[in-house]
Amino acid sequence: MKTDALIEQPTLLLDADRARANIRRMAEKARRQGVRLRPHFKTHQSAEIGAWFREEGVDRITVSSVSMAEYFAAAGWQDITIAFPANLRERERIRRLSQSVRLGLLAESAETIQALDGALDGEAGLWLKVDVGTGRTGLPWDRPETFRPLLAEARRAKHLRLRGLLAHAGHTYHAAGPDEVVALYRQSVQRMQALRDALQPEADAELLLSAGDTPGCSLSPELGQVEEIRPGNFVFYDVQQMRAGACTVDQIAAAVACPVVALHPERREAVVYGGAVHLSKDTVRLGERTVFGLVAFPGEKGWELPVEGGCVTRVSQEHGIIELPAAAFERVRVGDLLCVLPAHICLVVSNLRRYLTLDGQWIEAMG
């Protein structure tokens, strides 16, 4: 591996060709179907990687925090939706942001709309958060009456312009397989449409629909009658996505190279420098096992296919415990690198905050 000599600590390896191909594929799918792609940048959190999306014609993005919006605004993005219920404690920063970019904000209570409107002096877009069945947050899609106070407040607002309904069908992440993902995606779009039909008569302007998670947008042949999709994870994919059938193993574009620090032949375990502060404690269920990631050897370029039966079975703060089948175990020496394909890449990026591309370039994420 070209980058081997550069790696001293757990390092997030990025296969830029794969990531660019992932971006291109999603951008083309959205374009073909006439749906706007507003990718979620919380996955990569990097201005440099963001620029790869611009090359595919993307000019609107999604983020999950005010800080992330500020970061990408500074990197030149002009149309940013913060897809997280507006945090009133950051309203002064939201106000400032709204003066420099076309900002989309999320609300799920009349109180929040009122408070936001009172804080703004320019203009911002307003999306009402819909729960299409995930049960995390948002108002329930099947109770349109709960949205009415929000619509009324939006009509009164001076600085907020109602854009539409926004949902994240996060329960597709836990689907048993591709068919269920597609079924859940379709269901979530239908639910949003039903809600729009119920609410449109009371809205001043056309209500747009913003939907789309990575499994659904990757697997559903049709993106459906929504105006925009907001997948994020697809830029890199990970083992959770692979398990759901949303990607193939050779579309996974990021892995963590971890130095081997100890070997336990009697239980065929390698201990790597790469623990919860690097890989996170997120897991994926594969058959009977719950693991923190799959394991691959470094390859000529990047990493090989994962070792069958190789996985990260435990993590503590800095330690990762990797189980390997006998033949693979024999190949490993202390001081080598093993590459971990993580269960969930978003948290890994958030932990490591920089990438090493396969040709040896460092790419920074936001601090």
Add this chain to the structure above:
Amino acid sequence: MKTDALIEQPTLLLDADRARANIRRMAEKARRQGVRLRPHFKTHQSAEIGAWFREEGVDRITVSSVSMAEYFAAAGWQDITIAFPANLRERERIRRLSQSVRLGLLAESAETIQALDGALDGEAGLWLKVDVGTGRTGLPWDRPETFRPLLAEARRAKHLRLRGLLAHAGHTYHAAGPDEVVALYRQSVQRMQALRDALQPEADAELLLSAGDTPGCSLSPELGQVEEIRPGNFVFYDVQQMRAGACTVDQIAAAVACPVVALHPERREAVVYGGAVHLSKDTVRLGERTVFGLVAFPGEKGWELPVEGGCVTRVSQEHGIIELPAAAFERVRVGDLLCVLPAHICLVVSNLRRYLTLDGQWIEAMG
């Protein structure tokens, strides 16, 4: 809460009085029993908090990475053990460190000892890592013969001076309660003693014993016949420690203040800005439930006692979902703060990297 106006985002609140009392209590216990306290600084990762230990007479510390050793060396610490199997890929940085501080290194193979010795030009201490039953890493305490090649290599080494045997009885974290913690602590000390008895005849110098995790060192009345203890978590404690009986609720010195962004009265859930990237995905089992933390209201100073039945039941990247009993739920408004006592504080520090003390001072951790 005095700090309320300062808090816009998920913020790690630090009750400095409690932390200092926790430090003092452990320092006094060690002093009374003639055992050296070499606290693990991976929990707080802050030069400023480190200085509080100095005031209690601590002059030797433990860290879990070379980066952390460099950080604390720059902060003036002169005697640092890196209690993680030496990562050969960082040997040049280890060499440089060993020139400026009294460095302790960990090995569990003859190959590592040889490679380290070849890389050093000054001198460093060497500890052999013992597995006293945790099953994470280290050589098994009951197979002294596996240590013999390491002892032989240590005798040949020019730059490494064998100090002794080091263990971390991490399985005390999963003990059912105080009695089991104490039993496991005693067992781990006995196992180290048995191993020392077996190996001492082959060692050039007296083999010291370094042991001690937070539950064991907090709960065991006697620290036992070891030369040093290395607990870390005790500086703040957390809900995992409280569950093990290692601390009381009012010894927990850190909590995460999270802005409330949505309320779901029908299921008595508050959604807070405070998710996996802040709280981590670490959990603690409390009775029938597995939770990410307990929940308290902000208090006159700091936070009140946790709300009975209040807990963080789910987290996604930025969202925390908090379940509250009816009376508590009624008190909460969007824009308020709720304080989360996290399952595991070490990962939270690693995520948030700075503290706000109850009198409004920001304290930085390493970057």
